[in-house]
Amino acid sequence: MLEKEVINFEKSVIVGIVTQNQSEEKLNEYLDELEFLTFTAGGQVVKRFSQKMDKPNPKTFLGSGKIEEIHYYVKENGISTIIFDDELTPSQQKNISKIIDCKILDRTNLILDIFAQRAETSYARTQVELAQCQYLLPRLSGLWTHLERQKGGIGMRGPGETEIETDRRIVRDRISLLKEKIKTIDKQMGVQRSNRGAMVRVALVGYTNVGKSTLMNAIGKSDVFVENKLFATLDTTVRKVVIKNLPFLLSDTVGFIRKLPTQLVESFKSTLDEVREADLLLHVVDISHPDFEDHIASVNQILVDIKASDKPTLMVFNKIDAYRHLTIDEDDLMTEKTTKHYTLDEWKSTWMSRVGEQNALFISATNKQNFEEFRERVYEAVRQIHITRFPYNKFLYPDYKDAMEKEE
Incomplete structure (x- = not known):
């Protein structure tokens, strides 16, 4: 096929x-x-x-x-x-x-x-077109083999405009128009975010194609497009999720990549605002990828760039069902270790469990392996944030009546 x-x-x-x-x-x-x-x-x-x-x-x-x-x-x-x-x-x-x-x-x-292929909504298409125009502007000269001036004549004498200058002006005008359009949409999306109230916001972040959308579907029972290709998801999806009667908002964001074009960081500013304004980040890592350590470093650098590196973070090592690792052992020099050789306790004893200061989880979003512990850990993290925001919530703070009496 x-x-x-x-x-x-x-x-x-x-x-x-x-x-x-x-x-x-x-x-x-x-x-x-x-x-x-x-x-x-x-x-x-x-x-x-x-x-x-x-x-x-x-x-x-x-x-x-x-x-x-x-x-x-x-x-x-x-x-x-x-x-x-x-x-x-x-x-x-x-x-x-x-x-x-x-x-x-x-x-x-x-x-x-x-990105242009994957953009589905009007907003995503506008963001991509802006990035493309910004990339194209300094390269317009390479697209022309002639630089003749426009036809002269009465009222057209003097230097006039060359073909390339005309096109640069058109592209600059288009960039200005797209920026204004994005500003308008950004305001609308800002209002939408403010209308969500004080609910705790959790954002899925990670390298592209690590399984964020699959995880989103598994947690939020949503129907986010999933495909084994890079950048399958461009538009931010936000869903209300409830774990043990505790509601919170979960957003699936565009995947990061090494050497991410600066034009995209700029034009996808509002999409990245979902990350910047989140209360908790779930940093999803494809543990089956041989370069996952570089992926972690790339994502962390982008979080620094967008000023979101100081947020509470759970490291979620996904795809443990697909993990393959070649080990060199004194007794067995060529043993291919698969999930059959690793228990969850063994995963937790690896250096990876210490990457997030004991905030690491090992799961498979596809077959929901270790999903109960995942849900429990997310619940506890959201609960701690929720308690600071609503200290007397009767569902999360059993002694809230006593606390209120003490306060009085």
């Missing part, structure tokens, strides 16, 4: 570099992710290219020899798209396009394209 789908995919090659700050092992991890991004966008990666360099070539990103090698491969194999793992400057993109006659994309461009 998959082979039939791949036939219609765009044949693509991906490119990255090994530098002093990026080892070959790290590059391979990034290229694995870039290949998954390409697949999500509708492409099929047929080959990878890499080069060791002190720093990227300011003109063509890669050396001239490697560019020629890619040029030859593209021409001989009918490749339609080249995707670079790092963001290209406008001049690099323009220079490469002059040498190689095919689509030249970078990681940022690819992520924006996926």
